[in-house]
Amino acid sequence: MAEKNNLISGATGDWEIVLGLEVHAQIDSNAKLFSGASTEFGAEPNAQVSLVDAAMPGMLPVINWFCVEQAVRTGLGLKAQINNYSVFDRKNYFYPDLPQGYQISQFQQPIVGTGAIEIDLADGEVKEIGIERLHLEQDAGKSLHDQHPNMSYVDLNRSGVALMEIVSDPDMRSAAEAQAYVKKLRAILRYLGTCDGNMEQGSLRADVNVSVRKPGDPLGTRCEIKNVNSIRFIGQAIEYEARRQVDLIEDGGTVEQQTRLFDPKSGETRAMRSKEEAHDYRYFPDPDLLPLEFTQEFVDEIAKDLPELPDDKKARFINDYGLTPYDAGVLVGEAENAAFFEAAAEGQDPKAVANMVIGSVFAGLNKADLDIGDSPVSAAQVGQLVGLIADDTVSGRSAKEVFELMFEDGPDQGKDPAVIIEEKGLKQVTDTGAIEAAVDEVIAANPDKVAQAKERPKMAGWFVGQVMQATGGKANPQAVNQLVLSKLGLD
C-alpha cells in the first residue's frame, strides 16, 4: 500500500517512488579477499599490489577466511540466512583497472541469503526493509585520468580488496527511507566491525535503483544510479531521478532502463549506458576456486561473539534507562556514542546524562569537528557533572559553564568538574540568608517592578532572573523562586 505522505505530485496525479539499494561495503580486514596484500587506505599508488592482484600469469586466488567470517558476521547481523555452501563466479569484462579481465564475485549462490533490517522513520514508525542477499566480491582498482594530458594511469591498491554487496528488496518509498536504510545498515556494519562505513574513503557506496509508478500499478522501469557515496547525495539523486522520470512519463515519454551517474556538482543524474549497451558479463563458476563451504559450528562460533546491535541496544536504553525513543535512537547511532553514554550514566540519572551527552557533548564535538573517541570531556566527567547538578552542588546554568571549561581544557581531560567548580567559585549557593539578601536588594532597587508584579504575578520571573544574575548563577533557582514569591506576597 502506498504511504500517502511519500507520494510526489505530478500533472496527472500522485506518483509513488520505488527504491532498492545495492550497497558495496568494504570489509574491514588487513588483507585482500584473495591475496595477502594490505588494504590500508592512502598508500602510494600501486604500493599494495600482490602478483595475484596484478593478475600476473599463473597466479591463483586464495580465499582470505577472515573475510568469510566478516561476511557471515554481517549476515548474522542482518538476521539473514547463512549459506554454508556458496560459489565464486567470474564476472567477465574488460577495463584497465580490472587486471584479471574478470571480477571474482558470487552470482547464483551467494554466501548470505534473505534477511531484513528495521529503519526508523521520522514519525517514530519502524519499517522493515528486506535484504535479498549479501555476496562477496573483489573491488576493482582505480583509473586516474588527471595525471597526464592524454593518458590514464591505473592504481591497483584497491584491486582485490574484499567487498560485501548487500542487495535490498525494492521496499523503500522515499529518499528519506533510503537514507534511513543506509544509515541503519552503516550502523549495523560498524557495530559488527565488518566495515568502517567511511563513505568519503569509498568504504561504503550505494547503487540506487529508482522507478516510479502510480500507486497500485505494477513496478515501473528502473534506472540504476551508480556509486553514490554520501547519504546526502543519495537523497539528492533520488529526488532528482524520481522527478525526472515523472516528468518524462507525463510528457509522453517512457523511462528507459539505464545505468546513470549522479553529479554532485549539478545535483543531476545523467545516462551512463543503456540496456542495449549493458555488458554481457558471462558469469561462470571460477575454476580456480573450490566452492566456499563451512560448517554450522563455524557460523555458531561467530554468532557467539556477536555484539549487541543497534535495535537491541535502543530497546534496552528505552526499557532500562527510561530514555525516549528519540534520545535512545540518537545515542545508539554509533556504538561509541552509546558506550560513552552508558559509561557516563553509571550511577547517575540516565535521562539527565542523555540530555548532557546529546545537548552538550555531541554539540561540542560537532562544533569542534571531533570524534567521540577524541572528546576532551570524558564519560566519567559527564557523569560527575550530572551528579553535581543532582546533589545541588552546581546549578544547571553553571554546569554549562563548567562543561565548557572542561571542553576547552583540551584532550588531556585534565580537570574534573568538582575541581573546576571549586577553582572558579561556581558552587551553587544554597545558603538562604545570602539568597534572601540578594532578593531584598533587587526588590528594594526596583519599586516600580514590584508594583507591576502585584498586578501581573508572572513578573516574578524577572526578579528571579535578576537575582540569578546578581549571584552569578550560583544561587539555587528553586530557592530563589520560593523567596521571590514570598517576598512579593505572591505565594
Added chain:
Amino acid sequence: MTDLTQLNLADARDGLAKKEFSAVELTQAHIDRVAASAALNAYVLETPEKALDMAAASDAKIAAGEARPLEGLPIGVKDLFCTKDVRTTACSNILGDFTPPYESTVTQNLWADGAVMLGKLNNDEFAMGSSNETSRFGPVVNPWKTGDTQLVPGGSSGGSSAAVAARLGIAATATDTGGSIRQPAAFTGTVGLKPTYGRCSRWGIVAFASSLDQAGPITHTVRDAAMMLNSMASFDKRDTTSVERDVPDYEAALTGNIKGLRVGIPQEYRVDNMPAEIEKLWQQGIEWLKAAGAEIVDVSLPHTKYALPAYYIIAPAEASSNLARYDGVRYGARQQGVDIDDMYAQTRAAGFGDEVKRRVMIGTYALSAGYYDAYYVKALQVRRLIAEDFTKAYEKCDVLLTPTTPSAAFELGKNVEDPLEMYLNDVFTVTVNLAGLPGISVPAGLDASGLPLGLQLIGKAFGEEELLRTAAVLEEATGFDAQPQDWWSA
C-alpha cells in the same frame, strides 16, 4: 666416455652417485646437443650458463654427500611454467619478453630437488593445439620421420616430447589439459604422465583451462616419470585446487608385480576408422598385461562420445576468461590504439594466433547470455556423467587400458586448416582430464612406417602408484627401445 645423453634419468642419477661422471659433464653434453638441434625447434630459450651454474652447485652437493633426489639431472621446462628471471611466453606473442619475478611451484620443487634447467621448451600457444604448430616460435619438428616427410611431435607439449625423444634433456616438464602430455609422448616414443588433478600445483603455470590443466613429466621410462612426479607433486597453499595429501614414493611403487590387478577395457574406445595397427597394438597390450598376471575386464564408459564436444566447450570457456588478463595494460606486448577499447583490440589481434582466437571466440560464445545453459551448463552435466562412468567402471577394475591416440604422428601442416580433425587427436585422452584422473602413455611399438605408438593406462584418482606400477610392467613387456635416427644434428 659413453654418450651421456643416452642415459635415462635413473641411470644418470646412479652414474652421478657413483661419480662415473660429473653433473657439469652431463649437463654440458646436453647443452652441446641442444645447441646442435635447431632443426627441431624444441627449445625456445636455452639457458646454458644457468644450467652449468646449477650443475656445478650439484657437483658440490654430490661431493659433500648431500645429493638430492634429482641432483645434477638436466631437464627442459615447457614455456608454460613461469621461471624466475627467465623469459616465459607460453609461446604467445602477447607475452612479449615477459620475464616473471617468480618461479612456478612445480619448477621450484624440481630445483629444490637438485634438477638442472637447460632452457624453455616450445609448445602450442597457451597450450592450445595437438601438433605444436601454433607456437609463436614456429612448429616443433618430430625427431621421428618417415622418409623425408617431417612430422609433428604432438601437442601442446611438443617441445617437451621432441626434446626427450631427441635426447635434448633427460626429462621435461609438460602440462596436460586434454592430452597435451600423453599424445605428444605417444607421437615420440616417450613416456608421458598426467597426474590426478590437484596432485601438482598449478601456481605459476600459465593457465589454459583451470579445471583441466595439470602438470606432469615426459620421460624416457616409467621409472623416470615416477622420479619426476616425486619431485613435481606437492600440496600448495597457493593453489586451492591442489590437494593436501602426502606424496608417496612413486619409484618404490614399481614392484613389477601386478598379479590379480583388474584391467578394464572400455568398449567405447573402439572408435570408427581406428587404424588396424592401433587396434592390434591395443590387443597386444591386453595380452601383455594378462601374461603378467592381470585379469582383463570389459567395462563400459557410455558417455565417451560426448567427451570431446564437452571438452571443446569447457576448455575454451575457461580459456576465454583466463586469457582476458592479456590486455596490454600491465605486461607483455602492447599495440597502440586510439582509445582503450582500440588498444585492447589491436593488442589482442596482434598478440594472439588464430587457434587462440578461435578458442577465445568459442568460449566467449558458449558463456554468452542465452547460450550459457545450452552449452556450458550442458557440458558440465556431460562432464559429471563422464566422471560417473569412470566411478562405475572402477567398481569392476583397477586401471583402464586404451590406445593413447587414434593415429601415429602426422605430417607437419596436415591438419592446420582443419581444426576439427586436429581436435579428434584428443579423443582418448580428454575423458581423463574431464574426470580429473591420472593417465600415462607408454610407448608400445612401431607402426608399419616405423613410427612409435602409445598405449594409455588410466588410474583412479590419486592412484598414481598403481598406475605407474602397471605402466612399468607394460613397458617391460613391450621391450620398446626404438630411437629416432639423428638426422637433425647440425
